[in-house]
Amino acid sequence: MLTKKKIPQSTVWRLSQYLNCLSLLSSEKCREISSHELAERVGVKSTQIRQDFHYFGGFGQPGCRYNVGQLIGELEAILGLDKPQNMIIVGAGNIGQALAHYDKFEPLGFRLKGIFDVNPRLFGLKIRGVGVRDVKELPRFVKDHHIRIGIITTPARVAQSVADLLVRIKIKGIWNFSPMNVTAPEGVSMVNENLSVGLMTLSHKIKGG
Amino acid sequence: MLTKKKIPQSTVWRLSQYLNCLSLLSSEKCREISSHELAERVGVKSTQIRQDFHYFGGFGQPGCRYNVGQLIGELEAILGLDKPQNMIIVGAGNIGQALAHYDKFEPLGFRLKGIFDVNPRLFGLKIRGVGVRDVKELPRFVKDHHIRIGIITTPARVAQSVADLLVRIKIKGIWNFSPMNVTAPEGVSMVNENLSVGLMTLSHKIKGG
């Protein structure tokens, strides 16, 4: 049952796609789904799905289609969505504010607890009930509110130093939206989300065909 | 010299990382760089870089390090950034407005020409000189202004129909930020940028290590 077989990054990525699709199906009162149907909806091959699930021992039994509710539960557990996680946003600029407004994270168990900036003009601004605070208060706030995830939406030049600060105060994961590739030491998870990359990828695709 | 060897998606993704890094180096007056130095900065192996470049015949010669300026030019050409491309944003909500404010696309040659929404209250709002218009004007606007790229930042339920509209009016590429996976027919390039996926990936990483 040990799942320490090293899961491909692409599999993790697809699992969240499956979960996305399954949540939608569930809201439409769909109770069961086959690997073929799910594959078609997500745009992958059915064998890919069964193989992805196989990394975790599989979630069904031969002959029977998957139970949608169970599948959602399993995927949520794998992705760490079964328990709520507290987040903060560092940088209350446009991207930071947009992410604070975004209401699709909350249903997944991600709770935004605070927003931080250096600009005093923004202090006190509230977004969906969450206030913007002085970044000086950040270390204390993280400790007091059991913050696990930090979202960096600052200018590139300070992104790494913000990350270093977050690491020092024992944050568990960093989601970086600044255009600078940020690194974190072993033990702190890191996802760099350079927005320009998506646009460049699209541009290349347009050229190619 | 034909480069139709099928370039891995991961290679394209890395190329934009390289370009990002090289642009920074160039602004620091760095003229030459070895595959080892670049690899270290981007966080990949040097053989990976040489192999990536090899898909296009290579951009240097044995014994000499790469010329930063030339490399930037080559990568820009591959990624289709050598000629400006006009874009529109459909959906003037939080994500749409944040992307409109974002100033890192312009230097790459992506020019935002218009923002569209269905909410009359937003009509006339200007972001960095670009106005919000009625979505009814969209087809005409796209034709008149040679728009090649459409960015979808609408609610999920209308995302596919917006994409269908964009396809009908002969847009070349679609960058979708709605949480719904959108599809486009052969001939129209598509990049789905589901924001939740990044967060779920991070959550899984935190669990794992």
Added chain:
DNA sequence: CTTTATATGTTAAAAATTTAACGATCTTTT
């Protein structure tokens, strides 16, 4: 009750991607 159709788990093959090894070329040093 048996047969047929459907559907998953599992194993193996195939394909794709990454990494390593090595030869060729240029620069620098002696």
Added chain:
DNA sequence: AAAAGATCGTTAAATTTTTAACATATAAAG
């Protein structure tokens, strides 16, 4: 001028990931 060191391009090996094949189990039909 020759030798040593560094560096890229290219080819081959290793690894990873995807796809296919098949055995097994359930449900439905005859």
